[in-house]
Amino acid sequence: MPAYHSSYIDEPHVPTIGNVAILPINTKIRGPAPIAEDPSRPDIIEESLDLFRANCLFRNFEIKGPADRLLIYFILFISDCINKLAPPHPSKPAPTYPEALKSLSTLAVDHFSLPGDAGFPMNNLYHGPKDRNEAGASLKVLCYGKK
Template sequence: MPAYHSSLNELPDIRQVGNLAILPIKTKYRGPAPLADPAEADIIDETLDLFRANSLFRNFEIKGPADRLLIILILFVSDCLAKIGASRTVPNQLEATKLLNTLAVDNFPIPGDANFPLNAHYAPPANRADAEYLRGYLTQVRQELAQRLVEKLYADGTGKLSKWWMSFQKRRFMNRSLGS
């Protein structure tokens, strides 16, 4: 059974930095990301929808630039769940939001950096300006993804973490981690 791929691979006229798609997102955070139509699903919605199914796969065939972004975001969700699971006490929603927002804005490697774990599958940015744009874009996307993940984790209204999401905290997509 093959892994689930991004439906945004076929979008025309998408900017790429290296070979990573710069897709529009619905966000309240400031940054360089293009804004998406609020009525349609964006890459963050797709990441949250496909995370649990794709985290079961060890192999993932990349079919386009949106898949490369999807891989990075799935690995970030995995790191977020591991961070929450590693807390001494179970965090409430506010504590989890702070924890994951800090993780989202912490310094992280981008494709082309020596310590980026998937450099074999990603082209580095062409120049320093593209690298800074990519770092800003990924920071903005990570912040929005962390916010939406917390909403999913505490969606039942009881203030307790979803056991269905937290059961994936030790599972590694493609046996990799971003090392955040």
């Protein structure tokens, strides 16, 4: 059984940074991500959450385009979030809602590696930005939606 791919792999003229797609999201908050043309269609974040359980069980994943690389990136981030919320020991209770919220908020603003950085875990699958302008654009997309 093959892994599930992003429904955005066949989209024409998708902007990319490195070889990762910049896809629309369903939000009313203004930022560098494109606005979704069809708000009834699931965006890449909803798609990542829906496909997380199925795709994280696959050992191999054929990357069919830049949208699949973004899907993989989100699946890794979701996995980090789940690991952050897991109790440190089976005998210890899971964190309370305020503790979990604080933990995930900290994870969201912590330093993270981007494709092309030395600490990025999957540099063999991702190309780094071509130049400093593209690197700055990728940080703006990932950090708080600032443009």
